[in-house]
Amino acid sequence: MIYESSWQAIAIFFLFVGFTLGFSFWLGRKAKSSEGYFAAHGQIPWFVNGIAFAGDYLSAASFLGLCGMIAFYGYDGFLYSIGYLAGWIVALFVVAEPMKRLGKFTFADALDAQFNSRGIKLAAGISTLVVSVFYLIPQMVGAGALVTPLLGFEQWVGVVMVGTVVILIVVTAGMVSTTWVQFLKGALLVVFSAILTWMILQRGLEVADGGADGHKFRQLTIKHADFIDNDGSVGGQSDTQVLTAEDGWEKAKESFVRLRNTATAEVTVWLSRRSSEQPDADWILSEAQTLTLTSDGKKLVNGLPKGTKKGEPELHPVGYLTELPGGVRKTGPLSPIDFFRTLQQSQVVLWRNEKLTHTDGSTTTVFYPRITPGGQVLRPGEHPTFRGIRSEKFTDKINFLSLMLALFCGTASLPHILIRYYTVKDAGSARKSTIVGIASIGFFYVLTLYLGLGAMTSGELDVSDENMSAPLLAKGMNTWLFAAISAIAFTTVLGTVSGLILAAAGAVTHDLLSSVLRWKMSDTEKVRVARISSVFVGAIAIVLGILFQKMNPTFLVGWAFSVAASANLPSLVMILFWPRVTRQGIVAAIVVGMVSSMTWVLLSGESYSRVYGLDAADAIVPFSQPGILTIPLGFLTLIVVSLLTTPQPKISPTEATSH
Amino acid sequence: MASGSSRSGLILFAVYLLLYGGFVAINAFAPNSMELTLISGLNVAIVYGFALIVGAVVLSALYGLLCGDLSRSSEDQEPQA
CATH class of the missing domain: 1.20.1730.10 (Sodium/glucose cotransporter)
Known part of the structure; x- marks a missing residue:
């Protein structure tokens, strides 16, 4: 993400640190023994x-x-x-x-x-x-x-x-x-x-499709036949080609799909899963984000050079719910207990990541969404350190x-x-x-x-x-x-x-x-x-x-x-x-x-x-x-x-x- | 007073150790039961976790009372202080 500093933040910050230091020196005068x-x-x-x-x-x-x-x-x-x-x-x-x-x-x-x-x-x-x-x-x-x-x-x-x-x-x-x-x-x-x-x-x-910058993360549902034929269109989007998983991508533990727009040459990365166990089940693609560190030390976000100002390429902020209990979009103020109760019955999007290494020494970290039931968020065992308790x-x-x-x-x-x-x-x-x-x-x-x-x-x-x-x-x-x-x-x-x-x-x-x-x-x-x-x-x-x-x-x-x-x-x-x-x-x-x-x-x-x-x-x-x-x-x-x-x-x- | 307060300290310590040990054991050996709904829509993980924190504060305050810090320390238990 791009961090822009604000003058308020800097003012308060220096005021605080200055006060602390001054206070500390003033008290420190006495500490001679x-x-x-x-x-x-x-x-x-x-x-x-x-x-x-x-x-x-x-x-x-x-x-x-x-x-x-x-x-x-x-x-x-x-x-x-x-x-x-x-x-x-x-x-x-x-x-x-x-x-x-x-x-x-x-x-x-x-x-x-x-x-x-x-x-x-x-x-x-x-x-x-x-x-x-x-x-x-x-x-x-x-x-x-x-x-x-x-x-x-x-x-x-x-x-x-x-x-x-x-x-x-x-x-x-x-x-x-x-x-x-x-x-x-x-x-x-x-x-x-x-x-x-x-x-x-x-x-x-509140339910949302993305984070605070207004970017809506896309999700595509694609017919099985349409996905594998690779005829230059995917899921109704023409000029789209599925890239072969190679140069490190084939080693990914999660199943990622890269789509290339043949007109703009833009490559997007998606997390793919099947909608059911059936052999002809639809594919569901969820938009992922990537951060690439090239071998000469440059940072690319979703394939483009990382920006330094607002509006330029950057990783989108995340942290949202896809569903609240009772189908409501927004709850309004909650009591401390209702907060947990509501969250427990919601669906939360948690972002995970996987790091891939390419042949030229560059690395790509793929950040991908995972819709998680609230009940799972409010129980132990999700973090790698604690996953062992379910093992x-x-x-x-x-x-x-x-x-x-x-x-x-x-x-x-x-x-x-x-x-x-x-x-x-x-x-x-x-x-x-x-x-x-x-x-x-x-x-x-x-x-x-x-x-x-x-x-x-x-x-x-x-x-x-x-x-x-x-x-x-x-x-x-x-x-x-x-x-x-x-x-x-x-x-x-x-x-x-x-x-x-x-x-x-x-x-x-x-x-x-x-x-x-x-x-x-x-x-x-x-x-x-x-x-x-x-x-x-x-x-x-x-x-x-x-x-x-x-x-x-x-x-x-x-x-x-x-x-x-x-x-x-x-x-x-x-x-x-x-x-x-x-x-x-x-x-x-x-x-x-x-x-x-x-x-x-x-x-x-x-x-x-x-x-x-x-x-x-x-x-x-x-x-x-x-x-x-x-x-x-x-x-x-x-x-x-x-x-x-x-x-x-x-x-x-x-x-x-x-x- | 030292030995009296240390004895009550050790008893309270044992009480807390049991509470904490129980929590850790459930997590390790029956993790799925942490998801069960216990009271008013809250699951075991939340209720037990909060109980451990509140329990620590309550036991320490109790210890203070037993050691005779009653009058002054009890009113200072307000966490926002």
Whole structure:
């Protein structure tokens, strides 16, 4: 699609980002000590911290990735919402209070509270770094996706912009400003999503033949005999020739038909299916769209060079219903329950795509419509990640169980969430802020289903980019709303990324340099070193964000959760509930959990096809989500190694046994 | 208080774990039953999914009450805050 930026969008956007930066610098003036830089002096009010949890957590992945997945596949994206929120239950009931009691600045502090071991600091510090970087990738991808339609830049420009701004925030400020910025963003994101949901319900559902640009997608019904004779006319259209499927087209999994107009030489691509099983049944052709990337790097849309202005060739927006219950064309305002009820009895057009490679190295992605009953949209199992639940193969089911387990266990193991427990004054405040966090995050996740389904039926979807669904939905409603939503989402990315970089910088400075390498640093030096490490981590994030830009952020977050849960959760839980834990056990569990889950992810079919460009079927591991094996493996390693080693005297036995 | 609140925390955790585990198990082993209409035209997927989200909020609020955060935290449960 062609994205034209509007002055309103740019004005609001810069106003927002400018305000955030200014606010952040102003608060950052106070953060001179390491206590202030890493933990905001433990002085953040619990309510503010709770909303800041929402700000940290409801990142690009939640907002863009979830809405995109729901808009293209229906209910499946909501499975992530459910899993993400469930993880908070672990955080609240199991981890929150002990984390606060045991630690000071970092997750490694809490693990090491009873041992004072350099090994634990090293392992936990590295795991914090790895998880933060894994989690940073989707945030950067999301940021790039946001900037494109808003300011009309290429995606990589967005990634570099976010990276630079975030490095500025983290370097100049610290946990105080990061927290307040997150508070602001979390609150605004929830409020504006609620407004958008209200507008979706007011708009109701409507039947259409195409998207918002007014293009009506054609459908031809052709007699069998007329179709196969290839006499220069097809379905009553003279000058039309059916092209032979060759040069990559013969390998298509879907059945595509290319028609060539002999007068204009224009080639159109159609998805064909038979109207029944009969040998002489009619052929039904549905108009598809194509995006070709030629070997010399040009983009062709439906065979013509991609335009840069309105009216020139571009992919048509989609997202429409072909049928509403009772044969009505338009429903008018719907209640939150009627919205689902009506959709469930409607027919929705979902667009799928298939990529074909030609002999000269060029590729064509065919986007084709698939009329889907609403009941199918509101059930799990449409998205490739979740299709496995309908499969007979056991490994496919395992993949699903594994993902849901990783989401459940992952939240409580994310370093940037864990460090937020050190910004409040005591365990009670940690608990209360988690409750506030759960309430606001839960409310937002309820909205994601409406936002995603609203986008699905908005007529604004970009077939080539599902991450853009939520901003485009807002754009279809109102330019100002679009500007506000995009600016909020963008600044939320800023906040989440700053939190992550801060967590990573804390791990480097506090755990690795100060504790492991025994660097003697004064307080001001610590802050300086942390700022330098922030720049490095930020730079790494920018590079990875550009490399992974085509992947759905939600999917990438799923991986980050797997690694976090496998590496961190076993030691975090066992240290609270099992007095026999030894320091060797903890180190081994972190290392084994981290290495095994990362290796698994890198060897999975998803990595093969989406990252390395290889055939997913060649992947070494049988399913792509490692959690179901690597989380228990972490626990097992911890128990076995602890039993094989001699426990050392604990430093503060009262702490150790109080739980 | 720490041990009291952590015990009630673990009980509530177990309750939620059962709810979540049930949801995941139905999805994995009986995916077609997610399509069945449950109440007022809504299917199992929607009703159970929403119940898990609302349930998480309710259980966490309950935990807050049990830990004695009653007076101040309960009024802050309003999600729009």
